[in-house]
Amino acid sequence: MIEFIDVTKSYDGDAPAVENVSLRLPARSITVLVGSSGSGKTTLLRMVNRMVDPTSGRVEIDGEDVAARPPVALRRGIGYVPQHSGLLPHRRVIDNIATVPLLNGEPKAAAHRRASELMDVVGLDASLAGRYPAQLSGGQQQRVAVARALAGDPNILLMDEPFGAVDPIVRAELQQETLRLQHELRKTIVFVTHDIDEAFLLGDEVVILRRGGRVAQRGTPADILADPVDAFVAAFIGSDRGRRRLTISSRRPTTGADRVVVDAGGYPVGVIAAPAGQLAAGDPTPRSRGTRMAG
Numbered sequence: 001m002i003e004f005i006d007v008t009k010s011y012d013g014d015a016p017a018v019e020n021v022s023l024r025l026p027a028r029s030i031t032v033l034v035g036s037s038g039s040g041k042t043t044l045l046r047m048v049n050r051m052v053d054p055t056s057g058r059v060e061i062d063g064e065d066v067a068a069r070p071p072v073a074l075r076r077g078i079g080y081v082p083q084h085s086g087l088l089p090h091r092r093v094i095d096n097i098a099t100v101p102l103l104n105g106e107p108k109a110a111a112h113r114r115a116s117e118l119m120d121v122v123g124l125d126a127s128l129a130g131r132y133p134a135q136l137s138g139g140q141q142q143r144v145a146v147a148r149a150l151a152g153d154p155n156i157l158l159m160d161e162p163f164g165a166v167d168p169i170v171r172a173e174l175q176q177e178t179l180r181l182q183h184e185l186r187k188t189i190v191f192v193t194h195d196i197d198e199a200f201l202l203g204d205e206v207v208i209l210r211r212g213g214r215v216a217q218r219g220t221p222a223d224i225l226a227d228p229v230d231a232f233v234a235a236f237i238g239s240d241r242g243r244r245r246l247t248i249s250s251r252r253p254t255t256g257a258d259r260v261v262v263d264a265g266g267y268p269v270g271v272i273a274a275p276a277g278q279l280a281a282g283d284p285t286p287r288s289r290g291t292r293m294a295g
């Protein structure tokens with residue numbers, strides 16, 4: 001579990017980028033931090049691996065203050081995927097992915113074997129192993145960045161707008177790949193985006209931030225969609241425009257399981273996996289965890 005305990009960060013004595021934020025992010029699920037530009041998402045994310053140290057307060061991982069860990073060692077155990085891949089331009093794909101295992105002292109052959117496996121895991125063709133990052137598409141570069149982040153087998157993966165710079169079709173592919181990967185790997189993922197649709201698609205839990213990192217609302221996508229706490233959240237998720245009025249349809253009406261939450265545009269925003277008979281037909285307020293985008 002990752003816990004922010006009353007953290008504040010002021011850069012250069014400016015007004016705080018985040019102020020008195022306390023948040024617990026559960027292990028082995030995807031928490032999405034979403035908010036408009038400047039709300040402090042990246043600042044919070046980078047506090048986890050000490051790319052940013054709080055001005056006051058602390059961040060704990062499984063009860064241990066990250067400030068007690070040397071940043072370099074800490075970062076080797078935490079995968080990080082930035083918006084623009086951050087790949088080393090003069091190293092081949094395979095070497096980029098193998099970076100952390102090599103730094104951890106693995107023999108080169110074993111590190112390359114692991115890197116090849118990861119290329120397969122993230123859906124990269126083996127023929128790309130010898131290319132340099134500039135010889136890849138933006139989407140392929142982001143896949144390499146995900147593989148590189150996974151190479152040290154970290155428990156935690158930090159993703160900072162990782163698909164923000166790729167076109168919508170590739171972006172949708174990468175989002176689905178992320179869900180597939182998480183289904184297999186069960187990492188603790190903190191994902192930053194300013195795109196509420198992406199947040200609802202990927203997040204087991206979504207944290208909507210106001211300026212200064214203040215939490216406007218957190219919950220499952222279905223909770224937030226069904227019950228925005230105030231006008232700010234309603235405006236942010238678009239429900240004030242009637243765009244997201246929720247309905248629930250059942251894919252298997254006879255059992256009542258696997259109900260699909262659908263917005264007013266017919267856009268599926270989640271699935272409620274419930275044992276047969278637990279939800280009345282047409283229940284308008286899904287509360288179950290395990291909300292997930294319909295396939």
Ligand SMILES: Nc1ncnc2c1ncn2[C@@H]1O[C@H](COP(=O)(O)OP(=O)(O)OP(=O)(O)O)[C@@H](O)[C@H]1O
Pocket residue numbers: 011012016017018035036037038039040041042043044194
């Ligand atoms: N290194 C820095 N030095 C000075 N100010 C900074 C620095 N990094 C961020 N800030 C300021 O802190 C505030 C929060 O920035 P942050 O990048 O955390 O927000 P964000 O929600 O991730 O925004 P975006 O979506 O635009 O990336 C902003 O006002 C920003 O200008």
